[in-house]
Amino acid sequence: MKLLAWGRLLRLSLAPSAVADIAAGLCLGAWGVLPARRECLLLVAASFSVYHGGMALNDWADRATDARTRPDRPIPSGAVPARSALAVGVLLLVVGPLLAWQAARTAGLALAAVAACAALYDLAGRGPWRGPLLLALCRGGNLASGLLLAQMLAGAAPQGAPRLVWEAAALYALYVFSASRLGRLEDDEDRRPLGRRPSLYLMLCGGCLLMVPGLLVCFDAPPEPTSQDAAIAVAGSPGILVCILAGALWAAWGLVRPALRSRWSRQEVGHMTGAALRRLLVFTAGCAAVSAVPTDETAVGIDGFNGVQVALAILLGYPLSFALRKVFPPT
Secondary structure, eight states, rough: OOOHHHHHHTTGGHHHHHHHHHHHHHHHTTTEEOOOOOOHHHHHHHHHHEEEEEEEEHHHHTTHHHHHOOOHHHHHHTTTTHHHHHHHHHHHHHHHHHHHHHOHHHHHHHHHHHHHHHHHHHHHOTTTTTHHHHHHHHHHHHHHHHHHHHHHTTTTTTTOTTTTTHHHHHHHHHHHHHHEEEEEEETSSSOSSOTOOOOOHHHHHHHHHHHHGGGGTOOOOOOOOTTTTTOEEEOOOOHHHHHHHHHHHHHHHHHHHHOOOOOOOOHHHHHHHHHHHTTTTHHHHHHHHHHHHHTTTEOOOOOEEEEEHHHHHHHHHHHHHHHHTTTTTOO
């Protein structure tokens, strides 16, 4: 029971989402390849540490409110002592950047910034605009740390990372910001009439998803490898790639279509907030799939898994997360 309580505190059902950020960032920064390197595993562990450390600190900061509204949560129920939750949260937020530093200094600095934003959000950043902005910086920075590590691992390539990868990270941050702003409207925290505001944020989310396949026409080809034994990265079946990108378009339509309604209730906003958050995995899977296109039968000097394989693995996070949420609720 103690282990279950700690799993609920850390929101373990959300782990696939944090890992997907890193995987997509690595693929975007290494021309559609997830490098099979020890450093990548370190960065995944670092992201996991920061993400779930922020969750633990979040519950500690909300313990008084939860005691009134959600007394069954781990801290108010007494299953996890408040001091222990604080200690674990702070420890994970510190250990994460240190692990990332071991992978690459730039990635360590990026995750340190993410950890700082997460701590600020938990302790003082719950404003209607400041909170969503901090969450966007956290998720965008998480993906960016993968980009930075990929640049280091592909150091033999003189051109650095492909074009538009940083724009993809900014697009991801905008998606998270829009979904977070939508979430602010699902309860009485914002007492103003809803009007068309939920439709606006859903349109922004859907627009971000629609732009992911559009990156295909802008992604440049990788430079020539300098090593004679350069690895060959193959994008995989075009049919699978088309299916993944079609899934991104379908997911975008699932947000845009409800946005056409003229009247909203708080309950409907809450339902669509959940739909937008579940599509985070679709967004990162689409980024991984798009990054694989230039590497089809192209030597890039990096050995690992191609982007389409990574995209499929990210999408498998859906059933895993759904199975875990029955034991470890995500909210």
